[in-house]
Amino acid sequence: MSQTVTTREPATRPARRRTGRPWALIVAVCLVFGFLYAPIVWLALVSFNDSRTVSRFTGFSTHWYAELVQDERVIAALGLTLRIALSSAVVCTIVGTLAAFGLRRTFRGRGLWTVVLTLPLVVPEVVMGVSLxxxxxxxxxxxxxxxxxxxxxxxxxxxxxxxxxxSRLAGMDTRLQEAAADLGAGPLTAFRTVTLPLVAPAIAAGSAFAFLLSFDDVVISSYLTGVGSTTLPVFVYGQASKRGVSPEIVALSTAMVGVSALLLLIGVAVVTWRARRVGRRVDLTVAG
Structure with missing residues (x-):
């Protein structure tokens, strides 16, 4: 008489889901953000200090900001910095956009031109300043x-x-241009109604980058500053080197950080709004 033995495989236990918070990751993130933004927060608080020394807080005051408005050197440096930053942003936006469209095509020497146009990203600012x-x-x-x-x-x-x-051109869907051509749009019409609206957020972002880089530059500008042509960051560095960290310099630095942060937030908001609007408009154009 034969007997049949039935074996049962051990049931696999379901993976235990971790419901706890990753405290190590949270602590690491808090430390990184604290390391990055704690000096800026301290700078902003000290700029409203009524005392002439930054190490002792005696009361809240906007006296140092009023001093900045009345300082002719600060006004002149700010005006020069804004003129250079705006002019640089306009030139970089036009030339950089044309260069990006040109590098999108395949031609002889494309790799060399790509290296030439992106080399300043890795060249130290000191080397670039001395060479210029x-x-x-x-x-x-x-x-x-x-x-x-x-x-x-x-x-x-x-x-x-x-x-x-x-990078925006590389990630753009070429089928939209082909669809526009199938619907009877010419090359210029397709560029104006499809390509340019899709690239516009990237152009705006690049323009904002160019402006902020020019507005905050110290190293390269310090080599090329002439008599009566001192930019605001170079002025701040010079005053801090001569007199130390004074309340006026702290207030001026806080104002520069605030202007840069405000422009960055406005640029992000405009680019986001523009991207959503352009996406809906391009969908309607292709569908129609």
Missing amino acids: LAFFVKLAGIPLGFWALLAAHVAFSLSFVVVVVR
Whole structure:
């Protein structure tokens, strides 16, 4: 008489889900954010200190900001910085966008031009500042001042516009252009109604990058500053080197951080709004 033995495989236990919070990750993130933003928060608090020493808080006051508005040196440096930053952003936006569209095509020497246009991203600012100083003074004969600063800021900001716009072009769906052509749109019409609206957020982002890089630059500008052409970051660095960290410098630095952060938030909001609007408009255009 034979007997049949039935064996049962052990039931696999379901994986236990971790419901607890990753405290190690939370602590690490808090430490990183604290390391990055604690000095900025301290700077903002000290800028409203009534005392002339930054190490002792005696009361809340906006006296130092009023002093900045009345300082002619600060106003002159701010005006020069804004003129250079706006001019650099306009030139970089136009040239960088055209270069990004050009690098989208396949031609002989494309790799070389790509390296040339993106090389300033990895070149140290000290090396770039010294090389530009030698070029302007020894070879080109351009006097130090506004034009030398503008050329230098365009040189190191152009790469960011090229990279941002080119990355958007690389991720763009070419079927939208083909659909526009199938619907009877010519090359210029397809570019104006499909390509340009899709690339517009990247162009705006690249322009904002170029402006902020020029507005906050210290290293390269310090090499090319001439008599009566001191930018605001170079002015802050010079005053801090001579007199130390005074309440006026703290207030001026806080104002610069606030302006940069405000422009960055406005740029992000505009780019996000533009991207959503353009996406809906392109869908309607292709569907129609």
